[in-house]
Structures are given as C-alpha cells and as structure tokens.
Amino acid sequence: MLLGWQLSDNFGWGIVGLNLFREWARGSELAPLMALPITAMPPADDDPPWMDGAVAQSNRMAAEIARLGQQGSLRVKMPVVAGLANDLDGILDLTGSRTVGRAVFENIDLEAAAGRLAHYDALTCISEWNAATLRAVCDKPVAVIHEAIDHRLFHPGPRAGLLPMGRFHVFSGGKVEFRKGQDLVLLAFREFARRHDDAVLVTAWHSPWPQRAEGFQGRLDAPLRLNADGKIDVLRWAAENGLDASQVIDLGQMPNREMPRWLREMDCALLPSRAEGGTNMVAMEAMGCAVPVIMGRNTGLLDLIRDGNCLALQRQGPVAGVNMAGWGESDVEEILAALEALYASQELRQRIGGAGHAFMQTRSWANHADALKHMLLD
Numbered sequence: 001m002l003l004g005w006q007l008s009d010n011f012g013w014g015i016v017g018l019n020l021f022r023e024w025a026r027g028s029e030l031a032p033l034m035a036l037p038i039t040a041m042p043p044a045d046d047d048p049p050w051m052d053g054a055v056a057q058s059n060r061m062a063a064e065i066a067r068l069g070q071q072g073s074l075r076v077k078m079p080v081v082a083g084l085a086n087d088l089d090g091i092l093d094l095t096g097s098r099t100v101g102r103a104v105f106e107n108i109d110l111e112a113a114a115g116r117l118a119h120y121d122a123l124t125c126i127s128e129w130n131a132a133t134l135r136a137v138c139d140k141p142v143a144v145i146h147e148a149i150d151h152r153l154f155h156p157g158p159r160a161g162l163l164p165m166g167r168f169h170v171f172s173g174g175k176v177e178f179r180k181g182q183d184l185v186l187l188a189f190r191e192f193a194r195r196h197d198d199a200v201l202v203t204a205w206h207s208p209w210p211q212r213a214e215g216f217q218g219r220l221d222a223p224l225r226l227n228a229d230g231k232i233d234v235l236r237w238a239a240e241n242g243l244d245a246s247q248v249i250d251l252g253q254m255p256n257r258e259m260p261r262w263l264r265e266m267d268c269a270l271l272p273s274r275a276e277g278g279t280n281m282v283a284m285e286a287m288g289c290a291v292p293v294i295m296g297r298n299t300g301l302l303d304l305i306r307d308g309n310c311l312a313l314q315r316q317g318p319v320a321g322v323n324m325a326g327w328g329e330s331d332v333e334e335i336l337a338a339l340e341a342l343y344a345s346q347e348l349r350q351r352i353g354g355a356g357h358a359f360m361q362t363r364s365w366a367n368h369a370d371a372l373k374h375m376l377l378d
Helices: 012-026 050-069 128-137 182-195 234-240 256-263 280-288 299-303 332-344 347-358 363-377
Strands: 001-006 081-086 097-103 122-125 142-144 168-173 199-204 246-251 269-273 293-296 311-313
Touching: 001 280, 012 363, 081 122, 097 363, 122 128, 128 142, 128 299, 168 182, 168 256, 168 280, 182 199, 182 269, 182 332, 199 256, 234 246, 256 280, 256 363, 269 280, 269 332, 280 293, 280 347, 293 332, 311 332, 332 347
Parallel strands: 001 081, 081 097, 097 122, 122 142, 168 199, 168 269, 199 246, 269 293, 293 311
Antiparallel strands: none
C-alpha cells in the first residue's frame, strides 16, 4: 500500500498519513509505504518492534520513487492512495495497480477539473459534501470514509495546571486562512473579553507554511504579520484589532501528540469555519477530550454535527467574495451568544462535552484504515 503524500505530526494530511501507516504496520496483512521520506516517526508506546523496519522499508521506496519520478509521471506495481487537494490537483503524479484518489477540497467548482479523474479506479472523500460534488461531475465510484482521532491521545482527563485556574479558556485551532474564520474568532472574542475579564483566548494557529497566512485580514481592521523569526505574530494581530493581548495565549506550533494535555485545560473550543472539505480534525480532537465545541453548520462539518454534541451556529450567511454552494458565514452575535451560554453554565459545558466525546468513539483510525484497505484490495 503506497500513500502519495507526506507523513507528519504537524499538519492535517500528515497526521492522516501517520495514523494510516501506523494502523497498517501494526497488522500483518499490509506493508505500508509513504511516497515521500519519513524524516521522523513520532513515538508511541504500543508500536510493534518491527515499526523501525517498516519505516526503513518505506524510506527505501521513497528514495526509489524520487529517482524514478524525475522522468515525469510514475506507475508502480502496487495499490496506491493518491492525495487530491483543491481543483483535484494530485499531490504527486503517481498511479498503481489500483489507484484510489483521496479528495479533500473546498473549491467545489470542479467542472473544468473533472477530467483529471480519468485514471483513478475509485475515489474517497471525508465528507458527504465533497462526495456529492464529485458524484455530480464524474462517474467514478465514490466512498465517504470519515477521518478520526487517536483515542489513546484524545480522551477526557484532569487538568494538568498548564494554565491559570479560575479563568475561562476559549481554544481555537487550525492554520490561519480565510476559510477557517480566525477573523470571526477575534471579532467575537473581542466583545466577549470586554464583558469578562477572566476570559482567555488560547490559539494554535501555526502551520509549517506561515508565509501563506501573512497579510490575512478577513473582516478585521489590521492584517496578520510575521515576526522577525518568520512566524505568525498572533499577539500583535490581536492587539492591532482591539483585543487586550494579556487575554490571548499563543501556543505556537507543536506536535499533534502534545495537543491533548492543552485541550484538557480548555472550557470550550471555537471553530467557525466558513468551509471544511472534511469534518475539521481540530474539532474532532477537542470533542474527543470532552471539550464543548462551537462550530459553523456548513459543508463537511454537517457530518460531525448531531443533536447535543456541539453548539452548531445555525445562522449561515453568504460569504463575501465566494460563490460556492455550502460555504457559510457564521454570525458574530450568535458566536457571542454561544460563548455566553457556555460561560454561564458548567452543566451545559459538561453535557455538550460528554455528548461530543461519546460521538467521537464512533470515529477511529482503525475503522478508517480498514475501510480504505477494502477499497484498495476488494
């Protein structure tokens, strides 16, 4: 089994690759391979003794792909899962004995791009929204395999005292970009913090590509800048848009395996995405830790929202400058009302957090890996 993207512990696609590789390596039926080198395999207590050998074998294959791939497109004699991003562009030009395209996208204007799907045997998506879009533009078999979380990491637990007690901590995660709605987070939290001096916004907005976030402004007055180290300057961005920087904590960039202990410090999570091709991994991880989540009722998030397992933002307006069905602009006043409701009631926080955690027990990487295996082999 060859996965056509990078394994990592620092961004979404990489985390998917990490968990698929790990699940398949733990079994006896498959030899997982990554098409790009594995530079570091995050440790796990339950990794089998042969994991290092699996990584070494994968890196030998990646080196051979790099050598052969210099000649252009490459076909290998094994099943391949090819990563497809916006506009159905392949992450690598790679096909196999059976090739499944794994498509995750927010741009649903795909008529012109549909021809790129001709050489795939089947397609998989991580949301019904994406799947419906693909079925409308091609005749390939399309299956929805929802993403998951690592339940050994993301589960409820006591606070470790990483943050001061007696404060109301609002978490927001995901790389900074227009569709993630960090501008809406700052607009809503600015007013919320004015009402509650114990409120603190805790952000995890960094990514390996800070230059892509530079200049983002959205509905704010001032754009995001990079600091002297080339990283996004979250505290300056908050201050320049009227927030008290003492009520904002920037966690910086950290490996995914370190996030659970921070999530368990939070009173709620705020994720008002304008569009998600999937179900928002950060939202799922927060729910797994029993943190109540506020999220937009739109796009791929609809597959995550069930009665009582989150606070779904019902008012979804048109998104300025975007003419694509499904995208939604969450209402800042409704975000503020959701924050107030959670602030006022510990019982509500516990009830929604508990329902979110219970729902996430249905989303495991083992199930995800098994479903994808059957798509490749059946």
